[in-house]
Amino acid sequence: MGNKAIQIDERDNVATVTGDVNAGEQLEVIGSDGGVIFKLKVSETIPFGHKLAIRPIKKGEAILKYGEIIGVASKPIPAGAWVHIHNVGSARLPSRGREEGIL
Amino acid sequence: MTEFYGYGRQDGSVGVRNHLLVIAPIDCSYEPAKKIAAQVEGAVAVTQYHGCGNDPVLAHNLVGTGLNPNVAAVLIVGLGCETLTADIVADGIRPSGKPVERLVIQEEGGTLKTQEKAIRILQRWAQEVAEFRPEPFPVSRLTLAVECGGSDATSGLSANPAVGVACDKLIDEGGTVIFSEPQEMIGTQHILARRALSKQAADDIYTMIDRDEARLKAVGVDSRWMSAGNIDGGLTTIEEKSLGAIRKGGTKPVQGVLWNDWDRFDRPTRPGLWLQDGTGWDVPSVTHMVAAGTQVVCFTSGQGSTTGHAVAPVIKITGNPVTYAQMEDNMDINAGTILDGSESLNSVGERIYRTIIETASGKKTKAEALGFKDFIVFCRSRAAEHMLGHC
Numbered sequence: 001m002g003n004k005a006i007q008i009d010e011r012d013n014v015a016t017v018t019g020d021v022n023a024g025e026q027l028e029v030i031g032s033d034g035g036v037i038f039k040l041k042v043s044e045t046i047p048f049g050h051k052l053a054i055r056p057i058k059k060g061e062a063i064l065k066y067g068e069i070i071g072v073a074s075k076p077i078p079a080g081a082w083v084h085i086h087n088v089g090s091a092r093l094p095s096r097g098r099e100e101g102i103l
Numbered sequence: 104m105t106e107f108y109g110y111g112r113q114d115g116s117v118g119v120r121n122h123l124l125v126i127a128p129i130d131c132s133y134e135p136a137k138k139i140a141a142q143v144e145g146a147v148a149v150t151q152y153h154g155c156g157n158d159p160v161l162a163h164n165l166v167g168t169g170l171n172p173n174v175a176a177v178l179i180v181g182l183g184c185e186t187l188t189a190d191i192v193a194d195g196i197r198p199s200g201k202p203v204e205r206l207v208i209q210e211e212g213g214t215l216k217t218q219e220k221a222i223r224i225l226q227r228w229a230q231e232v233a234e235f236r237p238e239p240f241p242v243s244r245l246t247l248a249v250e251c252g253g254s255d256a257t258s259g260l261s262a263n264p265a266v267g268v269a270c271d272k273l274i275d276e277g278g279t280v281i282f283s284e285p286q287e288m289i290g291t292q293h294i295l296a297r298r299a300l301s302k303q304a305a306d307d308i309y310t311m312i313d314r315d316e317a318r319l320k321a322v323g324v325d326s327r328w329m330s331a332g333n334i335d336g337g338l339t340t341i342e343e344k345s346l347g348a349i350r351k352g353g354t355k356p357v358q359g360v361l362w363n364d365w366d367r368f369d370r371p372t373r374p375g376l377w378l379q380d381g382t383g384w385d386v387p388s389v390t391h392m393v394a395a396g397t398q399v400v401c402f403t404s405g406q407g408s409t410t411g412h413a414v415a416p417v418i419k420i421t422g423n424p425v426t427y428a429q430m431e432d433n434m435d436i437n438a439g440t441i442l443d444g445s446e447s448l449n450s451v452g453e454r455i456y457r458t459i460i461e462t463a464s465g466k467k468t469k470a471e472a473l474g475f476k477d478f479i480v481f482c483r484s485r486a487a488e489h490m491l492g493h494c
Contacts, residue, residue, distance in 0.1 A: 004444050008264055008350075016260050016337065018442040032264070034447025049256030049337035063339075066264075066350055068294055070343040083339070090340040092290065 005029045005052060007037060009067035014051040014083050016065075021046045029054055043080040051083040063088055105276055107245060107463040108237035109172075109398075113200030116172035117244045119398045119463040121232040122147055122414045123225055124174045126165055128192050129155040131182040135214040139180065142218075143225040145232065147413045148180075151480035155185035162187060163368035164480045166195030167394025169203070173414045175235070176202040176228045178221060183209025202228060237465065243277030243374060245463060248392035248400045248415070249351045250282070252385035255405030255423060256336040259347020261441040261448070262403035262422030268452020269401065269459060270353030270376070279374045280352060281361065281392045283381035285315040287348035290341035295349065295378065299357045307360035311380045314493050321491060351403055352376055363391055365485065365494060370395050386410055387481030389417065399463050401455065409433040411470030413478040416462050419470065420455060433469050 005015035005027050015029045023044045028036045038054075046052055051065070057077040062069040071088040081087075109117040125148040127136035133150040140148035149168065151161050169177040169192065177196050181189030189205040196203050204224050211217040249266055251258055270280045288295060292312045299305035319325075329338055338344045353376065361369040361379040371377045381391045385408060389400055393415045400417040402408065407430040411417045421427050424439030436455060440446035446454075462468060488494045 004442075006260060006441070006448070008260075008448070018260075018444070028444075030444065030447075032268075032448040034444070034450065047335075047337065049260065051337065051339070065343060066346045067354075068291075068342070068346055070346060071340045084337070085334060085339055088339050090290075090342060092293075092342065 011067045046082045053077045105242045106239040118172035120173040121175040124177045126179045128187045129185045136180040139221040149478040153482045157186040159365045160482045164394045169196035175232045179205040181207045183207045246279040248397035250402045253404040253406035253408040257422035258405045262438045263351035265438045265451040266351045267353040269455040272456045274355045281377045282352040283379040284383045286383045290345040304359040386477045386479040410477045411475030413476040416468045
């Protein structure tokens with residue numbers, strides 16, 4: 001069974017994977033009506049529940065999920081790459097996280 | 104216009120059940136009240152555990168539960184020395200026009216004499232409500248409450264978005280939706296405020312959520328950062344986490360905040376989406392939304408919460424297919440089909456909407472069929488709220 005990535009809102013530039021995905025896998029990005037929007041090759045391992053970029057994202061560009069800004073890219077992110085705390089910071093708060101021993 | 108089958112009440116509201124509610128205004132009379140209710144089909148006893156002072160929060164939520172259209176009649180069983188008296192609660196419910204009776208143990212001369220009178224009253228009511236026949240009503244007469252508890256990585260991905268689709272549909276047809284848990288809205292104040300239909304509503308949204316942040320900070324919890332479990336599960340920012348939570352209420356504009364405190368207890372004054380100030384604690388959160396008039400509850404749970412409610416049917420939805428498979432006895436809907444691709448988000452949303460209508464029209468949820476009558480009134484510490492400058 002092929003893994004999928006769900007794009008919750010059509011404005012989103014990330015999709016969330018529905019199973020553990022290995023680097024190099026072909027993934028179907030599906031929308032809320034279940035239709036396949038496109039297929040995408042994943043460039044790195046992405047665990048279940050995590051996100052990948054469905055188009056290239058520039059450094060400083062907004063990350064959109066649920067049609068809203070969930071953060072800002074702290075580095076350029078190519079399509080198919082894992083999107084998480086290593087390349088995204090909150091848009092509203094200073095970027096802090098586990099690596100700074102806060103958690 | 105979609106219709107459901109319900110029971111028209113004297114005050115114009117529509118109930119989806121005919122519960123006989125026995126209210127013990129304070130815990131002291133709860134044991135006899137429980138035993139009374141156990142002797143009559145369709146009766147359920149509830150109480151609160153915050154003492155016998157006449158605290159408005161306690162009174163509002165007990166009265167609100169009695170006023171709920173799913174309650175056909177109310178018997179209040181007091182002890183007699185409490186300040187939150189049976190009469191205070193009875194007077195609050197009587198304007199609805201439904202049958203309200205009160206018995207006070209110390210007046211009657213003990214629990215056994217009280218029980219005899221009480222059971223006789225309830226027995227008569229049980230026979231009367233059995234004659235009620237439901238009639239069709241438009242779904243615009245429905246108020247749905249949405250709750251999430253025992254969440255996991257699937258909650259913001261499948262279950263909550265699917266329930267959100269159902270909420271949007273209900274609101275499009277003129278219905279009302281309430282959700283709560285302000286601590287799960289932290290990080291989305293600006294988003295919800297942007298969806299608010301008035302400046303007052305936007306201000307109230309900020310006030311409500313900012314106060315919950317302050318409460319967490321006062322006990323040393325910095326609500327802005329997430330747990331290692333959240334991060335390992337894939338949540339990158341608090342905005343993302345809270346957006347996943349608020350998605351359960353759908354995408355419609357926000358009519359306003361329903362306050363539930365010492366100064367006021369609000370009910371929806373028009374159809375649409377409302378946010379109730381409340382707690383993240385599951386059973387009280389549902390209890391408070393039911394006290395505000397909710398007839399049916401949708402409750403999403405990734406890990407598998409099994410709770411019901413004393414007077415409102417609770418539909419349990421999980422977005423985790425493993426949880427559904429393991430806990431099918433308690434889960435009504437499997438939204439995990441979105442994850443394996445066998446169903447689309449929109450079609451699960453439709454399925455949830457149909458289940459809401461069916462449940463309103465009489466279909467029992469799994470928690471209901473098991474007789475789970477959860478009920479808890481939550482009350483914040485008034486002293487702490489005063490010290491935080493909230494009141």
